[in-house]
Amino acid sequence: METEKKKILLVEDDPNFGIVLKDYLAMNDFDVVLAKNGMEGFEKFKKDNFDVCILDVMMPYKDGFTLAKEIREKNENVPIIFLTAKTMKEDVLKGYKAGADDYLNKPFDSEVLLMKLKAILQRKATGSLADSKQFEFQIGHFHLNSKLRFLKFNDEEPIKLSPKENELLRLLALHENDLMPRELALTKIWRDDNYFTSRSMDVYIAKLRKYLKRDDSVEILNIHGEGFRLVVKAENQ
Amino acid sequence: METEKKKILLVEDDPNFGIVLKDYLAMNDFDVVLAKNGMEGFEKFKKDNFDVCILDVMMPYKDGFTLAKEIREKNENVPIIFLTAKTMKEDVLKGYKAGADDYLNKPFDSEVLLMKLKAILQRKATGSLADSKQFEFQIGHFHLNSKLRFLKFNDEEPIKLSPKENELLRLLALHENDLMPRELALTKIWRDDNYFTSRSMDVYIAKLRKYLKRDDSVEILNIHGEGFRLVVKAENQ
DNA sequence: TTTACCGTTTAACCTAACCTTAACAAAAAT
């Protein structure tokens, strides 16, 4: 039985918004610690154990992204949610979002935040621990947005991905340059490991290869009998 | 109760335009202080408390970005709106980094400026957690007034929206450029998530698409099995 | 009361999206 309140570190420089959000989360049975800038946030993070961190990206002195990196050095697993301005251009945010467990555009719907918190804590509780949901990736010249299910190559029209394409590419990206075992994808995405699901997966590998063809520095290699490897060759730029 | 007029610092080097804009804002119940260059702007900023700053970017001696940085050093929270030439793109990004809350391309629609001012002041007041409080949206060239239930395209006759059309578009606008999950709309608007309400929602999506067709830069995309996405493409002309 | 109107739901039909399975070719392992 888990009767303890979940602890949230909230780092937000706007004092009005910070307090409103803190109260709202407290009302919904979270234990919230509010820090009003990146430095204070990091101090508070070191002194306690948090279940989730919610970081504003745009803060003076130390932005949310920098803070996230420091937090990651201390703790690889704690889920991080970024709050970003809606007016920021996507390419500006690309870098920020990569490495996030989730993000929300400000202003946002408080119910959506609660949903996300619930989902993240649920995921952690059910033991799929290291699998906290990172869903944006830079893959060579591609940008994968796994939440909106699209793959963008430079400035081209985004390619829409089907759920299976998306999950598979995401799993490969999580193991970038490393082995992504067949069995892992089959159990995680297909929920069953048999001849047919295995063949189905091969079909999806072929589809992904077709998409990724436009960037020579990216390819999916097979390791016979083991699985696949998403290889991103280093560029000179 | 907030009966005080909101105080605006307007920094604009073109004297004609500056005076016209000042008068227009004054007419709309703002208390406007006009400065005609960056240096004068900073002096006036130090001597008073402003709710918003509107800064022209291109000014002699001290440009708007530089001024913004100085203002930020004094006050981390005051909202800043930039007025920029339409052709600038790099500079816009630079502006965001300096901590802009919004920007407008010159020449601009004075009503749009009012809208942005209202939105920003609203956000500050409510801490932007105002999912139930935001009723006006700029959607590309459209303006949605969700309280009065109309959608206006440029200067055309406003389109009257039915309650369902209105709520659905509002929910999409709240999630602009992001996923608006089917389930969210169904539970929030239809209060029930079943086959029929889902089909009903699709009908309303079709209606909204028809309205939005007159602006090429706005569209409602479907994310199969997940929900919809109101996409507003950035203008480049 | 009847009629007209409006917003909404339901129905119907069609297309697009998605996933699996089959089939055959190529590569790797035995």
Added chain:
DNA sequence: ATTTTTGTTAAGGTTAGGTTAAACGGTAAA
């Protein structure tokens, strides 16, 4: 050489979504 695994394309079936029109139900005008 034979078997197993993988690469790839295409056909098939299922479900979700796009769209239009008719049916429904409530309310206001006649």
